[in-house]
Amino acid sequence: MTAIGAPRERAPKLPRAFWALWVCQLVNRLGSFVQPFLVLYLTQDRHLSPGTAGAVAAAVGAGSVVSQLVGGWLSDRIGRRRTMLIGFLGTAAALILLGSAGSLEMIAVTAFTVGLLGDLFRPAVQATVADLLDPRERVRAYGLLFWAINLGFSVSTVSAGVLASVGYSLLFWINAATSVVAALVIWRMVPETRPVLDEGPRRSLLPVALRDTTFVLMILIQIGYATIYFQGYSTLPLAMAADGLPSATYGLVIALNGVVIVVVQPFVGRRLAAFDRPRLLAGSMLLVGLGFGIGAVVHSWWGYGLSVVVWTIGEIGFAAVIGAVFADLAPVDLRGGYLGLAGSMSFGLGSVIGPLIGTNALEHLGATATWLACAVLGVVLFLAQLGMSPALHARANAAGERDPDFRRVEA
Template identity: 45%
Template sequence: MTTALAEKPSFLRSKVGGLPRPFWALWSGTLVNRLGTMVLPFTGVYLTQARGLTVAAAGIVMAVFGAGSLISQLLAGVLTDRLGRKATLTGGMLATAVAMMALGYSTTLPAIIAAMFVLGVVIDAYRPASNALVADLVSPAERPRAYGLLFWAINLGYSVGMTAGGWLAEQGFLWLFWINAVTSVAFAVLVWRAVPETKPEGTQEGGGFGAVLRDRVMVGFTLVVLGNAVMYSQTITMLPVAMTKVVGVKEFGLAMALNGVLIVVVQPLVSGWLGRRDPAITLALGLAVMGVGFAMTSFVTDVVLLLISIAVWTGGEIVTAGIAGSVVAALAPAHLRGRYSGLFGLAWSASTVLAPLLGSALGVTGGALWFVLGGVGFVSAAGLLAMGPAIRRRSALSAL
């Protein structure tokens, strides 16, 4: 047994609510960081209003950011396994703070593009490390609840950050960059001081991404996650474009607040119960419900119908929260948890590119896009049910 794994029981001796204290340090850092996540939601406004870029130029800058995010998860996955979970997370957060400040003070297009690319690479580099830390620290039975709590913290922090960011942007965009940078540093310091390194020591056999790609269950599960991510990414790409034409900008913003409210109120109440259910069946149910919710968008003609559709797909989102991360943790060998989490994260990064392309191809008027998304939800659910026996076998082995 490696040194890190031999020390694992000591991590679990001191628990709060059944979860080890280092997890709560990670949870607190995630919440603080998301409270300060103010730049990305207002990047388009910042580039066009504060820096005077054309819409076309701003689009190029955002595409460069997307290219960086595609690299991010795979690179961070490798670093998580090689350098360690804590080192990767803290390094990613400190690099995010530097990139934020560089972007905030950049005035020329080349400088802005360079800063945005680096920001795309580093801003979510913490995710594979965070996912691996939870898998290392938390027992298999408690992982769905732990990942669900992280999901809850991200949504709570993001909702507050969005609200505060809108007000601060009116005072001056530099406030957003400074707060985002400071909270990133706070996350790094908290993890460095309060979270132990859990990376297994010593040489391991069968390393590298080749081992991950040879795992057919993990590759299939990643495709399912991609379907989930493509559906959800429409909420920040094509859904606003389509629904603001139907109900107006202000009404759409108020309706979307329901998503955050339901997650903050309902998700903590049901995460423990959902975590005790079969993961494949539970996740498949959530994906199917999400598909129904997005398909319902085709019939939206007023705010009430919009609220109903949002409530339905948010219900599916709540069901899936925490389950996917626990499945990845069960599938991954301890020494490859960073790489497995990196492939998992790549599905979400890829969805930010695929979702708008799908919307552009099918159009936001009429029902084609939303019915296709409904189909994506059901196909993803069916695929997951087909993989259910394999996931259950691997989960049982990982729990031994």
């Protein structure tokens, strides 16, 4: 049997349905105007206090944590295609309601709904890619989706600022329109790919997942990774401010993250597919930890810029391979649920734990200790991930053999 992740002389063409998903990711991110500017809209246009605006933004985050879990469960129960359509069309409606909500209670409810529906499509997209492609092609495919997300987001953050000067309501309507366009692409070009058992009822997700020791350990490792990663959006701006650097400088430095991804990822995507997946994942997490660790010895804009570039390179490797690794771990009949649970637990919890730990460490221990702790955690995750390699290789080899035992639902 050919080893998973072995180099190929010529990469095969990806199917039309994959490129439709790629377009959806790009269009969806091109119109992602509301969330980055939500706090400004609430404080400047609706005249809410910063604390209240922050609570509303937290409601969006709370919805997002639940969203991927629900999206994964739905994609296994009612199908990938229906889940994506519900997510995109529901998000469009929720955005319009949020933009027109009058009372604070309605704003909070619609904000949570935007978060709940906004990420519903993610596990369905990841599961569809795993359904469509040979395990050896998934790294390249997930890397291309990651690139589309960052390309769209890079453009949207610039254009949103211009549109906001015209009126915040325009952001809500255009964001909703792009969600509708994404739904139309899914409706016209993406077939249903959900595998179904030839016989017997579907299993429940949690009893299977919680007994899967390899899967649970991988989630714990990814929570550690997310804890480091989210320092870039919580602790980093505070550390730069403490060094006397203005907020505009932080904006330019963190923009390097998107620039590096957009420029570098297309050239390394196929090469990353040739690497051993567990080792690439381990090395990527180490690089992210060491990248943040650079913050312990720098105090200038270019030093922090170097830090961002280093951990972004690690992020590229991580993002390309992590979806493929979890797809290999997932039972075919629970693929959507596994991917949704992985996303919800890993980055959902990491997005809460990371900022809390990082900002408190910065306040009580100082910047040097905080950034050194990120580097140490990166080393720990590197060693833990390497220790998982035998189990991941065994599951990857099994993943290449089990799909013939299932049949696909016709479009």
